[in-house]
Amino acid sequence: MTTIRTPAKIIPRAFPGIKPEEVQEIIINSRITTYPPETIICRENEIEYVFYMVLEGDFEVTKVINNSEVRLLKSLTAGDFFGEMALIHNAPRAATVKTKTNVIMLELDKDGFNRVLKRSPSVAMAMVDEISNRLRQNDQMAIEDLRMRASELADAYQKLAEQDLVRREFLSNIAHELRTPLMVASGYLQAIKKGMVSEEQFNATIDTVLRNVDQITTLANDLLFLQEIELVLPEFQPVDIIEVVNEVINKYEEKAQARQVIVKVKGDRNVPKVRGDAQSLERAIIALVDNAIKFSAPNGEVEIRFTEQGDRVRTSVEDHGIGIAPEIRPRIFDRFFHLDKSGNELYSGLGIGLSITRQVIQQHQGTLDVESEAGKGSKFSISLLKWQ
Secondary structure, three states: OOOEOOHHHHHHOOOOOOHHHHHHHHHHOOOOEEOOOOEEOOOOOOOOOEEEEEEEOOOOEEEEEEEEEEEEEEEEEEOOOOOOOHOOOOOOOOOEEEEEOOOOEEEEEOOOOHHHHHHOHHHHHHHHHHHHHHHHHHHHHHHHHHHHHHHHHHHHHHHHHHHHHHHHHEEEEEEEHHHHHHHHHHHHHHHHHHOOOOOOHHHHHHHHHHHHHHHHHHHHHHHHHHHHHHOOEEEEEEEEHHHHHHHHHHHHHHHHOOOOEEEEEEEOOOOOEEEEEEEHHHHHHHHHHHHHHHHHOOOEEEEEEEEEEEOOOEEEOOOOOOOOOOOOOOOOOOOOOOOOOOOOEEOOOOOOOHHHHHHHHOOOOOOEEEEEEEOEEEEEEEEEEOOO
């Protein structure tokens, strides 16, 4: 049931202790106004000279925090009042008040209030008492707001410190990943130059140099791709995702054999083409296959499956290796996160592969999901729009 307050009942709440004849004096100098829902009665930081008493209806009071967040401070209903500071001080409104329903207001402006004071000085004392109470409440709200901001600043500082540490570790990893193949390639080239490599060893030595140069090139390309992917939007074409996956499997056949891991495509291979850029999708899938091989146990198996789902094609890469611990799962797509050790096994790489995959799939308006259990393996699935 809608609550209704008469002016004779609400005015003594706003001006405690005033006499009945003074209540009538305020009513005479006020006006009754109606407003529809979603009307802004007063706006934060604007200066006006009206005191509002709510006879009927509901309001919400909001304030902008940190220049962007709109925070609900409280709700008002029949019997409440606001804006008393406007009668005695040329200060901007501290908050925005908006109607939620049809409302009826008793409004007393500054000129009307001055006329009341000439006839009823005790109203001034009642107003001073009420404003003092409001100021105390506002002080408490300000203190609480400062506490929240201090906590937010502390959290932000902690995150910045953590990011700085991760970046430094990332740069250290880059230096290590570059130094090792550079030293190997340089060492073999020096040996060739000095005539220390026999004719029988020459081809194997050149293969070693090329393999390490390829490693450096791949690393540099990944870093550049990660920086450029947000700047360059490819023109999407129909892409045979099965063909892309087969290309990746061929490229990683040697690495899989070295770790004694079998990579298999299972299930349906008759799925439609997807909307995308073949080169960037290949990079995304490379990261998934590379990780699946890297984190599989010897004699393990990596399974790749395709599924048609409505207007999308889903590609999943599943391994049965070390899995992902729950505490690091939220960080696996971070650009600077790298798992360098699990148990007694060390893992090379920078850890930027999953970051690349996520950005590519987002750019394609697709989804990237992960299912994993520590010690049992991981399954990464990408879902892409069909080519229409």
